[in-house]
Amino acid sequence: MEFYPMPLFVKLSVSNMENSLCWYKEVLNFESVFELPGKDGKIMMAHIRGKKYQDIMLVAESEQKDMSSNGKGIVLNFSVEDVDLYSKKASEARAVVLEGPIDRPWNARELVLKDLDGYLITLSMGIDRKKNFNDVINQVESEL
Template sequence: MELGYVILYVEDLDASIAFYRDVVGLPYKFTDAGYAEFGTDGTKFALYERRRAEWLTGRAVAPGPAAEIVLVVDDVDACAARLSSAGVAVLSGPADRPWGHRTLHIADPDGFVVEFAQEIPRARSRRT
């Protein structure tokens, strides 16, 4: 099985496109019928207008930050500096995590948490 897409249902598609393109820095690909897609390696990342979700899912989709997007980057501290200089509020970090990531958290226009994660040496081992 392969994870093909991650799609967030958003309130304001234009605001969310601007956030992920201009603030986060994801390469924007296209918009079509309430759907916007970004250029990411592997799994596709996209946005879909929440108001259109009932047509797709058969029921309304409730708003709320019930998801976290994790973007793996080379330098979390450089991301933090870039985001701070752009006036983006940082929720947490940068901070070293024992599972082997240095992380930074911000929120998108719908309240979804966006984590930037840099791989670092693990401070604890996994149970098997």
């Protein structure tokens, strides 16, 4: 596992660390970079990673006492190679699928999931990888 400074990462307060770690590993193919046990031996913090720079820190809810509501208005977006493969994995794991896979006008195929603590996760892949940014914007504007 490669170690590098993280210029930005997301920290999520989770109600059940063991279940959350399992969900992120099983549904999203994340791997543990580091797990920090508390005095009781239970994991209180876990640094997990999907692809390079797709890092999340899961923190046991009891360690984040001042967190009032999980993720209201926040959606984590991850770029993936094959949304349909993740859709199949999510279905097999009985994950909550809110939408998709669906093709968006901005040249993306997306799958929207809800994790065990209510955080929204969008998995996104480009549909036509030959289109550049201006091509996509022109297409969207022409459809308005």
